[in-house]
Amino acid sequence: MAHMNDSRRSIADAYVAVFEGLSTAGGRTRRSPQGAVLSISGAPVAALNAIISPSLEPDADDIAALAASEAPWDVPWSIHVRGIPGPLITEVAARNGLTQFNTEPLMVRRPDQGPPPQPSVGPLRVRPVSSDELDLYARTVAEGFEVPHETFQVFNNPSFAKLVGLTFYLAEVDGVPVGTGMTSVSGDLLGIFNVSTLPHYRRRGYGRAVTIELVRAGHAAGATTAYLYASKMGEPVYESVGFGTEEYMTVITAP
Incomplete structure (x- = not known):
């Protein structure tokens, strides 16, 4: 029940x-x-x-x-x-x-909002990566979260490219990686993960633009409800894209 x-x-x-x-x-x-x-x-x-x-x-x-x-x-x-x-x-x-x-916070963007308008952030391009680019993706995620490269080397696995519904994204400016994202489509649900911006490219609206592009890609794939787990810092950014906090998750770790 x-x-x-x-x-x-x-x-x-x-x-x-x-x-x-x-x-x-x-x-x-x-x-x-x-x-x-x-x-x-x-x-x-x-x-x-x-x-x-x-x-x-x-x-x-x-x-x-x-x-x-x-x-x-x-x-x-x-x-x-x-x-x-x-x-x-x-x-x-x-x-x-x-x-x-x-x-x-679990933040959800409901279908009644429709797809967000395409962002306009200069020359920023958000694209899916191929299986032979997963090492670049893993290194860029690590740089975006400011941790050692080996932290996210788990993503440098060609098998990941074969996982149904999972897509890895790079955000680039003139071919230079400036951020990342990852989505998982399951029916009408779009999960958004690993949204990051490299330190030297922050405060330009790139994280928000990446999120919008991922939501738009989800809508194109039939996933009209988007969800993500946000940091407190990221919560206002996602609210500006139409996400609302509906619940909380507690992650318990060693100190």
Whole structure:
């Protein structure tokens, strides 16, 4: 019954499916009997190695069992739950050394807004990358998030180019990469990820323009509801494109 009354469950399931797809191509993944998902990409970043529950009422024993199945963990990892975790989830996380909580707004752009108008930001071009450009994409994402290149080398995997519904984008000015994006199309849902702008190209509207182009591409593919998980800094940018905050996700990591 809780599932039936959960208006955003389809978005949560689509989000989980993105992690499953990435981990199936480059790592490992499995589902628990109660629906939580273990997704290990192998990247040296906790958010990309996760136990994720798509339920509004995550099962603590379920999450604990998945955590125990990987112990001792050989990569940084995290637990993702919708809303504010209850005491049982918090206890499971603490037993595994995960005590840092980061709340991310789920922002959704609904179909009644229609596709946004095409942005006009000088010579900026946003285009899908080919399989032989994934190394460039991975390096550009890392530079956009200002982390070492190896952090996102998990994306330099030719298998990713074969994942149905997943597209990687580069934003370029005169052929020079200035930003990135990634989308996942699942039916009428468009997930937006990895929107970044390189440090020297910020405050020019490129991040907003990339987001608009990704939403427009989603509409062209029949995905008229777009969703993303934003940082607090990015929230106003996405609001200006028509996204509204509908829920929150808590990502629990080690300090």
